[in-house]
Amino acid sequence: MDQRLRLLQPWLQSQVSELAPKSSFVVESLAGDASFRRYFRVVLHSPSQSQQPDSLVLVDAPPPESLEPFVSLAIAYQEQGVRTPKILATDAKLGVMLLEDFGNRLFADNLSMATALPRYQTAIELLPQIMAVKQHRQGAIPDYDRALLQRENSLFTDWLLQEHLGLELSAAEQALWQQVNELLIENALAQPQLGVHRDYHSRNLMLLAEPLQGGRDLGVIDFQDAVRGPITYDLVSLLRDCYVVWPRDWVLARVEEAYALLQSEGLIDGVSWQQFLRWFDLMGLQRHTKASGIFARLYHRDGKAGYLADVPRTVQYLVDVSADYPELADYHDWLKARIQPAIAAKAAKTEHQESV
Structure with missing residues (x-):
């Protein structure tokens, strides 16, 4: 037992004695x-x-x-x-x-095309309730404002490109990045601002043994960083998960279901399907831009090497989605020609160093 756990032992013993008298643990x-x-x-x-x-x-x-x-x-x-x-x-x-204790049954466990549909539909049905949480007993939750979005986007350049890949951006590359950065921020701020879990994905949802209301067996964890922000953010986190990839048509079908649900809840009155899909796609670009930088930071700052394996998948999302938007053509080409080869080369070099 480490020193910190020894310090907590008297408190833990006291609490267990109250919650479960005569129990050992x-x-x-x-x-x-x-x-x-x-x-x-x-x-x-x-x-x-x-x-x-x-x-x-x-x-x-x-x-x-x-x-x-x-x-x-x-x-x-x-x-x-x-x-x-x-x-x-x-x-x-x-x-x-x-x-x-919610147990060990993760939403992510044993996912397949056969098991995915009911799980994801349940998670989507829960979104309006999460969106309703815009304040708590201490007051309003923080806004997902321009400053926060800017800090998050900077993780991509600061930690993935510079710290991890060692890239120096030219003036033209910096200008291109600033255009994309501004587009992603404006897209986020243009959406209805509601409660956002901020990490609503397959590793933060639990399958419970005892369902709550309506037979719903979904438990939600890791919500402490919730903010008031873009309506598509949690939907993107769920359907374009950094850890799980689903076929494009399957994802779009779930997005359509979410669009219909949010319309029925009166949360996106007057918003066309095309507008909602654009919000969703560009919100995904912002989230995966941030996430790829966070994965690099977790490795270099915190010594958590396991997250590096998620970088190629996350950047591939950027490549795939940017291909659908003409105004992102230069960005798409830059990612394919400059960033993805650098990621592959760095991974190969790291693997070689670890093997010798």
């Missing part, structure tokens, strides 16, 4: 995410067959990480009928909390 590490938080499963062993839980989730988020956005947003989501983990205990000074 063991702590097991769980896979983490892209943050500095750590996650553990607290497996309970009870001498009786009571109705207490079998396990809990311990979240270790020492300052300066904050528990507050998670706690307030969990409550706000639950008020809208979104199934998020129940918060069982928190200590803001220690930077620790105990949550309901």
Whole structure:
């Protein structure tokens, strides 16, 4: 047990004694995410067959990480009928909390064309409830404003192109990038601004053993960075997932279903299908621009090498979508001629270095 867990042990023992009297427990590490938080499963062993839980989730988020956005947003989501983990205990000074354990069944597990449709349709049906969360007990959630969009887009040039690939952009390349950057920002700001989970994808959705309302068995996690932003953002995160790729026609069919749903909810009155699809496509470019930079940063700054494998797939989205828009023709050609070869060469070099 590391020093941090030893520090948390008295608090954990006290909480378990209240939640599951007379139980012993063991702590097991769980896979983490892209943050500095750590996650553990607290497996309970009870001498009786009571109705207490079998396990809990311990979240270790020492300052300066904050528990507050998670706690307030969990409550706000639950008020809208979104199934998020129940918060069982928190200590803001220690930077620790105990949550309901959603188990091990990820939305991403055993995905195939046979299993995907009902899962994705359920996730899409949940979007209006997520969009309704624009404030919590601490007030309004942050806006996905121009400054934030600019910072996110800069991750692509700062971390992927410069830090990871070592590229120096010419004046013409910088001008091209600035044109694309501005197009993506304007597209995001032009959309209806509603609640955005901000990481609504296959690794942050759970398949629950106990369905909530209407038989829906979907649990939502990792929502603490929610903002008020573009209506297509979470839909893009879900359907053009950085970790899972689906056929284009299949994705477009799901986008059409989402368009019909949002129209029926009165959230996109007067918005044509062509306009909505353009919002969706360009929003995907912004998200994948950001994500490819984040994956490079996770490797160079945080030592998380596993995310590098997601870079080629994420940049391929940029290539594929930009091919559909004439105003992005130069950008499309630049990605294919300059960026993708550099990514392939860097991957080959890294693989060679690791093998010797």
